[in-house]
Amino acid sequence: MSEDTASGRITEESDRSFPGVPVRYIVGALGLLVLAALPVMADMELGLGVPGVFVLVIDELFLLDLTVALYFGMFAMSWDTVSGYTGQISFGHGLFFAVGAYTSALLNLGHGFDPILSIPVGVVLAAVAGIIIGVPALRLRGPYLSLVTLVAPIILLNLFIFRSDIFGGELGLSPGPENFLGYGVGQASMVYYVALALFVFIMAVLLLVTRSDAGRVFTAIREDEDAVASVGLNPAKFKIFAFVLSAAIGGLAGAMYVHTPRGGATYSELFSTTVNVEVIIAAVLGGMGTIVGAAIGGIFVGLVPKLLDELAVEIPGFVPVFGGTSVSEIDFLIFAVITLFLLYVLPGGILRAVIHGGQRARGWRRGDEVATDGGRPQRVITRVVGRWREQLRGDDDE
Amino acid sequence: MSSEPEQGTTAGPDATDATPQTESYGPDDGILVANNLRKEFGGLVAVEDFSFAVEEQEILGFIGPNGAGKSTTFNCVTGFYEPTGGTVWYQGEEVTGKPSYEMVNAGLARTFQHFRPLHDRSVVDNVALALVEDSLFSFSGLRGGTKERAAQLCERVGLADDLHRLPDELPHAGLLRLELARALATDPTLLLVDEPFAGLAGSEVERISTLIRELREEGLTLVVVDHNMRGLLSLIDRAVVINFGSKLAEGTPEEIRNNEEVQRAYLGGDL
Numbered sequence: 001m002s003e004d005t006a007s008g009r010i011t012e013e014s015d016r017s018f019p020g021v022p023v024r025y026i027v028g029a030l031g032l033l034v035l036a037a038l039p040v041m042a043d044m045e046l047g048l049g050v051p052g053v054f055v056l057v058i059d060e061l062f063l064l065d066l067t068v069a070l071y072f073g074m075f076a077m078s079w080d081t082v083s084g085y086t087g088q089i090s091f092g093h094g095l096f097f098a099v100g101a102y103t104s105a106l107l108n109l110g111h112g113f114d115p116i117l118s119i120p121v122g123v124v125l126a127a128v129a130g131i132i133i134g135v136p137a138l139r140l141r142g143p144y145l146s147l148v149t150l151v152a153p154i155i156l157l158n159l160f161i162f163r164s165d166i167f168g169g170e171l172g173l174s175p176g177p178e179n180f181l182g183y184g185v186g187q188a189s190m191v192y193y194v195a196l197a198l199f200v201f202i203m204a205v206l207l208l209v210t211r212s213d214a215g216r217v218f219t220a221i222r223e224d225e226d227a228v229a230s231v232g233l234n235p236a237k238f239k240i241f242a243f244v245l246s247a248a249i250g251g252l253a254g255a256m257y258v259h260t261p262r263g264g265a266t267y268s269e270l271f272s273t274t275v276n277v278e279v280i281i282a283a284v285l286g287g288m289g290t291i292v293g294a295a296i297g298g299i300f301v302g303l304v305p306k307l308l309d310e311l312a313v314e315i316p317g318f319v320p321v322f323g324g325t326s327v328s329e330i331d332f333l334i335f336a337v338i339t340l341f342l343l344y345v346l347p348g349g350i351l352r353a354v355i356h357g358g359q360r361a362r363g364w365r366r367g368d369e370v371a372t373d374g375g376r377p378q379r380v381i382t383r384v385v386g387r388w389r390e391q392l393r394g395d396d397d398e
Numbered sequence: 399m400s401s402e403p404e405q406g407t408t409a410g411p412d413a414t415d416a417t418p419q420t421e422s423y424g425p426d427d428g429i430l431v432a433n434n435l436r437k438e439f440g441g442l443v444a445v446e447d448f449s450f451a452v453e454e455q456e457i458l459g460f461i462g463p464n465g466a467g468k469s470t471t472f473n474c475v476t477g478f479y480e481p482t483g484g485t486v487w488y489q490g491e492e493v494t495g496k497p498s499y500e501m502v503n504a505g506l507a508r509t510f511q512h513f514r515p516l517h518d519r520s521v522v523d524n525v526a527l528a529l530v531e532d533s534l535f536s537f538s539g540l541r542g543g544t545k546e547r548a549a550q551l552c553e554r555v556g557l558a559d560d561l562h563r564l565p566d567e568l569p570h571a572g573l574l575r576l577e578l579a580r581a582l583a584t585d586p587t588l589l590l591v592d593e594p595f596a597g598l599a600g601s602e603v604e605r606i607s608t609l610i611r612e613l614r615e616e617g618l619t620l621v622v623v624d625h626n627m628r629g630l631l632s633l634i635d636r637a638v639v640i641n642f643g644s645k646l647a648e649g650t651p652e653e654i655r656n657n658e659e660v661q662r663a664y665l666g667g668d669l
Contacts, residue, residue, distance in 0.1 A: 213530045220527050223516040226478065230510070231528035232502035232584045241534050383518065 024355060028292065035196055039063060039189035056307065060188035067188075068262050069302025070195040074202050074253035076282040076298030077291055081206055082246035083280075084289035085215060086239055087222030087384045088137055089146045092153040093250060093279050094271030095133070099156075100126040100251025101258040102167065105265040108177040115180045119255040126251020127244050134243030138236045141225065142388040153271045160267065172266025180259040191260055198256060199295070202249055206291045209245065218242055219289070222384060285342055287349025288380040296350055305335045347379050425487040427451040429619055430475070430506065430588055435484035437467075437474050437643075444470040446643040447484070452588065452621055457614055459634035460623040461654070463663075467643040468623045469511060472592055476508045477501045489587075499532065507586035509577035511593040511623075515565030521576055522548045522561040528583035548583065555579045555609060571602045578609070588619040595626040603629040631655060 041058040048056045056062070079093045104122035107113040113121075136148045160167035168174065183190040209215060217238045220228045225235045254270060257263040269275070282301040287293020308331035317323040327334060346353040423433045428451035437445040445467045452458050462468045473479040475486055477498035486494045488506055502508075516524050525548040552561055555575040560568060565576060574594055581589055591610070595603050603626075610633060614620055624630045631637070631651040639647040639660050647657045654660055 212535070214534050216523075216527060217530060219518060220516050223518055224514050226498075227510070227514040227516060227580075228527075229478070229498040230476075230502060230508055230514070231530075231580060232499050232507075233527075233530065233532050234497070234499045237532070237534065 027354075027358075032200065035066075038066065039192055042189065060185070063188040063192040064185065064260070064262050065303060065306045066299075067192045067195040067260055068257065069299045069306075070192075070199045071253045071257040071260070071263075072279075072282065072302035073295045073298030074199055074256075075250050076279050076286070076294040076301070077202060077206050078246045078249035078253065079279045080283045080288060080291055080294035081210065081218075081249070082242045084283055084291075084294065084380060085210055085218035085222065086242045087142075087380075087387060088239060088242070089142075089149075089280075089384060090133075090246075091146050091150040091280070092271070092276050093149070093246075094275040095149075095153045095156055096126045096129055096247040096250035097254035097257075097275065097279075098153070098267075098271035099129045099247075099254070101254035101263075101265050101270050102160075102173075103251075104255035105173050105177040105258045106166070108259070109173060115178055115255075115259045118177075119180075119252070119259065122255035123248050123251045126254070127248040129251075130244040130247025131240065133247070134240045137239045137243060142384075142391045153276060156271065157267060168265075170267045172264060172269070174264075176264040177259055179261055180256065183261075185261045188261075195256070195260070198252075202252070203291065203295055206249070210291055214238060214241065222289075222380070222387070224387075281339060281343075284381060285339060285346075285349060287351035290349065290351050293349045293351030300350070301339075304338070305331055308332075308334055347382075423449050423451050425490050425492065429454045429489055430621070431485075431487040432471070432475055433485045433487075435471060435474055435486065436482045437470050437479060438482045444643055445474065445481075448640065448644055449484075450638045450645065450648070452619060453636075455614060455617060455619050456635045457610065457620045457622060457633060459630045459637035459651075459654075460621055460640065461625065461627060461630060461637050462640035462646075463625055466625075466640045468625075468640060469592060470643075471640065472508065472590060472623060476506060476590060502584050502586070503532065505585070505587040506590070507581040507584045507588070508590040509574075509581050509592055509594070511596070513565075513573040513577055515568075515573060515576055515580075517565055520562045520564060521557055521568070521579075522552055524565065524576060525551050525579045525583050528580045548579075551579045551583050552576075554582065556605075570597050571599075571606070574598070574606065575609075582613075586618065588621070589613070590621045590623070592623050593625075594622060595624050595629040598629075607633045 038058060042060055042063055046058050048058070075093070075097055078096070079090060083089045083093075100119075100122035102122075103125045104115060104118040107118035107121055108115055133149060133152055137145050140148060157170070161169045179191070180194060181190075183194070210218065217228060217233055217235075220233075221235050221238060228235045228238075258265050258270075263269065278301050279298075282297035283294040284297070285300065286295065286297025309328050311327045311331070313327045315322045315325050315327060322330065342350070348356075423431045425431060430452040431450075433449050434447045435445055435449065436443070436447050448467070448471060460468055460471075470479065474481040474484075477493075477496050477500065480495045484494070485492060488501070488504060491504075493501060493504065496504075516527065519527075522545060526544050529544040529547055549558075549561055552558060555578045557568075557572060557575050557579060560572060565573060568576065578589075578591070581591075594606055594610075598606065607629065610620055610622065622630060622634060631654065634651060636650060637648065637654045638645060639654060639657075641663050646663060647654060647660050649657070
């Protein structure tokens with residue numbers, strides 16, 4: 001009798017607590033449909049926007065920009081898997097991006113491997129790099145591990161400078177490697193569809209992993225590693241798994257990127273500090289610890305600066321300092337300011353804000369869902385940093 | 399009756415029963431046996447050649463004032479700390495220094511003195527985590543079976559009305575119950591309960607004691623750590639008293655209550 005009550009409560013509650021799921025899925029499916037339809041629009045050379053002020057022309061150039069953004073979205077999802085879920089913040093995720101890209105590019109350029117063969121090798125080597133970085137995660141916690149990830153790309157860069165004859169130093173490999181399946185600028189739609197298919201596939205894989213039992217253990221590690229160990233789960237195993245999975249996918253994104261017409265194997269594109277920071281911003285901006293949010297943030301960070309760069313609008317003269325300047329001249333500055341603003345008003349990320357906005361708009365009033373200070377995992381980064389503080393203070397159980 | 403540090407470290411299977419006089423234990427002296435357990439932090443000796451044995455299906459009280467080394471001993475036995483010296487046996491097997499998750503899977507569960515719930519998920523999901531297999535590719539949770547089992551466990555410890563609350567919304571006693579449910583979810587044969595009575599009201603102490611007694615009736619062996627003597631002595635079958643990292647006394651609640659050394663050491667002579 002009593003068991004019936006308990007199970008009964010479970011089903012009743014779970015029906016009630018996921019009223020937004022279908023809506024979320026519909027929105028997601030619509031978004032993917034729009035992405036899939038873009039090449040058709042490009043064929044028609046459609047323009048969106050206000051004529052005379054800003055017109056976004058969906059053309060082949062735009063498709064190639066979006067391709068790059070999709071790979072960056074994949075990269076952001078890979079960061080989110082390890083940092084957003086297990087709380088092991090990686091400050092040097094470009095390392096995996098670069099290992100995948102350089103491996104594939106070097107095999108292609110130096111040994112004539114077809115990208116279809118060299119890319120998997122890049123993925124494997126990136127996964128190996130994930131093990132190498134992940135193993136310190138067995139002993140180091142929180143901020144200490146993050147320091148390791150901060151240093152690792154610096155070591156890689158100096159290795160590349162030391163052997164400039166192979167790696168091309170800071171300037172990277174020139175000329176770039178072959179295009180994937182030979183699709184060049186002329187076949188922008190195909191380049192784009194390859195990226196989109198892979199993007200959807202990786203998102204599905206990561207959603208499956210993070211929604212499985214392993215995902216629950218990941219977030220539990222983020223909350224309290226000792227509590228995880230105290231219920232008979234080996235935190236080290238799950239952390240290494242997250243690192244290797246993340247590294248392999250980051251390596252795949254890098255390797256695919258480098259074989260697009262837009263991508264090149266250079267330091268500034270793959271593992272510079274800017275890249276390392278941008279991927280964090282992308283995931284946090286989109287919604288850390290959600291995968292989908294990281295994907296959205298990745299596309300945003302990958303695309304918006306390029307759109308701003310192509311924007312032929314002058315800032316009105318009454319604006320101090322910047323009056324009269326063309327937007328494209330200070331595109332990255334504007335992008336950074338927009339990002340800062342969004343981070344400030346949407347600390348939980350774009351995805352959560354959209355979902356909650358939708359729920360509120362439809363009149364679902366689940367009090368605990370709306371309260372941001374009720375201990376909900378709204379601000380993953382707050383929780384992670386909170387754990388860091390505890391770890392730096394020392395073990396509290398004695 | 400303090401121990402002499404350097405007695406024999408091994409004892410045959412014919413070693414006599416656990417009494418304060420025989421300070422050396424063998425693997426078969428109980429379900430959980432620690433022999434000459436030692437833990438140093440730098441120069442500080444937190445646990446000094448401490449030996450004890452837990453017998454099957456008893457409720458053993460582990461008593462000592464704050465800083466006596468209770469939790470350190472606990473952490474050494476459960477694999478959260480690596481002991482500096484000594485041996486731990488569990489169900490006849492040596493388990494010294496084994497990582498904590500292996501100890502849990504062998505049937506030795508624990509609760510934390512400072513409760514460690516996962517703040518990001520509901521009570522029932524906290525318990526459900528303990529039902530997850532230690533395997534990277536497990537989807538059992540998606541089928542919903544673990545949630546039902548978790549709900550049953552919550553009900554077992556008296557959290558039936560709080561299944562979907564967040565840990566932060568629970569009262570102190572509720573958090574203790576959550577710790578117990580999570581430990582029980584690992585299906586232990588021995589449960590170490592760290593300071594259950596700290597911060598509990600008298601009526602709550604009684605209710606938790608009843609729960610612990612019921613668990614023992616169901617076949618569990620329990621070790622309860624506390625410095626709250628009054629609540630503890632009425633609950634336990636036997637007590638081990640620790641002070642300054644080594645054993646001060648051992649015996650039935652009456653013997654402990656009447657032990658002058660125990661009274662003098664930190665009960666202010668009043669029991």
